[in-house]
Amino acid sequence: MxxxxxxxxxxxxxxxxxxxxxxxxxxxxxxxxxxxxxxxxxxxxxxxxxxxxxxxxxxxxxxxxxxxxxxxxxxxxxxxxxxxxxxxxxxxxxxxxxxxxxxxxxxxxxxxxxxxxxxxxxxxxxxxxxxxxxxxxxxESSYAQKSLLKYSEARKYLNNKDFHKAFDLFIEGFNFAKRFPHPTMICSGLNNAAWWIRNIDKNKSLYTAILLEYNIGYYFEDLFKIYNWFDTIFDVYSINNYIGLYEISRIVNELKNNINVDNKFNKDFYNSSNKKHISFLFKNNINQIMTIFDFNFPIVFLSTYSSLIEKPYFTKSRILKVIFEGDKYKIIKYFSSNYEKMYFFNLMLSNFQEENLINNINNKNYDFLNSTGSSLFYIARKNLILKLLKNIRNKKEFIVHYFNLSDSEKNIFDIFLRNCVRYDIKWPIIPKVDGDLKSFALKYNITQKRVVLGYYSFEDNERLFLDSIIGKFLKI
The missing domain is CATH 1.25.40 (Serine Threonine Protein Phosphatase 5, Tetratricopeptide repeat)
Structure with missing residues (x-):
């Protein structure tokens, strides 16, 4: 010891x-x-x-x-x-x-x-x-503590109802927290900024809420911790009549667990307005299909699938064969058959440059909203897996093993994969990598540090379950 x-x-x-x-x-x-x-x-x-x-x-x-x-x-x-x-x-x-x-x-x-x-x-x-x-x-040499102090200062201005000054200080604190990075303070700053300015400046609040949605997806899993943040996003999107309202409602209801979710989140996801939006994005994304093929389509498919809370039923069918064949015309035809598939296709093709939105907020430019039209919560989760599997070896074997997992195994393995990237920072203490964890990292060419950090993000009993899952990936 x-x-x-x-x-x-x-x-x-x-x-x-x-x-x-x-x-x-x-x-x-x-x-x-x-x-x-x-x-x-x-x-x-x-x-x-x-x-x-x-x-x-x-x-x-x-x-x-x-x-x-x-x-x-x-x-x-x-x-x-x-x-x-x-x-x-x-x-x-x-x-x-x-x-x-x-x-x-x-x-x-x-x-x-x-x-x-x-x-x-x-x-x-x-x-x-x-x-x-x-x-x-x-x-004050610490960015995390500078962030905390900015939030403290912002509260003083809130007390005096100077909401614009408080907004600026919350954004300054967010920037410090992002440089650290400190996820709770990142999202707390964005949440406060969006909430207190929502009835004063709709554009500012919408920019900030969109950025908050992305960071929640990037850093967090537990609805108990993030429900209030989703509540802020919902209100801001509602004030702005923003299409992302339907996706936020769906996410909250899919994530709910021992939490009383407000009835306002009970929105029909596939209503006429959202169907029209999904169809519009699908037609636009068809033109980009060659780009995503160049970027390794099976991994993009897996990353999108693993980002979803409730998995689409269509993945139980012949979709893997279609994905591995790589015929873009067959893929487009397959995903055009209904709105659930079109929505999934849009998520695969969607991207988001967080830096652009941060630069706009810092430069006080709220005239152009740089959003994909798809859920930034899911895009953030997808991007985590894409980063992890960028240079993966034995790709087809990995994907086949993944889809042979049970639903409960997939659920914990998805979180494990995301946590491998979330926690990859310069820690002064790094856990030792050995045994099956090391074999798993080497077999699939995944950074050992990331694997062990993802592993220890779980509690003891969860790690035992994860051991059994990782063992399945080591079988020939």
């Missing part, structure tokens, strides 16, 4: 819930009791189990002899207490952490100080007077 540097740990947990793969890996490779308690506290917070999180944070503060871990755990306790209206206890803990700030190193300060400033603004009417003050600006 290993001992992990707390400085490296800070660089990891600064990503919030996005650090889950590394946290899971550390938990399987350490016996440091106080570190285990702290990591379990974080995981409980990410699952919105705040009572459980507080229990683990309390265990850290009563067992650790390490100042940094103690202060990090105390920070989580303060946030939980304020959010649960335990104001007196929250202020007691806040006083403790303030008194210890000077004894912390720069690494710890860059997380704790901006978090305190954010809480100071969010809970300003609940915090005892003069408890929090501004310390050295050393921590």
């Amino acid at each position: 290993k001992h992990y540097s707390l400085n490296k740990l800070i660089d990891i947990i600064e990503y919030g819930a996005f650090s889950k793969p590394i946290v899971n890996y550390i938990l399987t490779n350490t016996e440091d009791e106080d570190l285990v308690y702290y990591l379990l506290c974080l995981k409980s917070i990410w699952k919105n189990k705040h009572r459980e999180a507080f229990k683990y944070a309390d265990l850290v503060t009563t067992t650790t002899t390490t100042t940094i871990l103690n202060e990090l755990a105390t920070l989580e306790k303060i946030s939980i207490l304020f959010n649960n209206n335990k104001i007196k206890k929250a202020n007691i803990e806040l006083r403790k952490i303030k008194n210890n700030i000077q004894s912390l190193n720069k690494k710890a300060r860059k997380i704790i100080i901006p978090a305190l400033r954010f809480m100071e603004i969010r809970f300003s009417n609940l915090i005892d007077e003069n408890l929090v003050r501004y310390w050295s600006a050393e921590y």
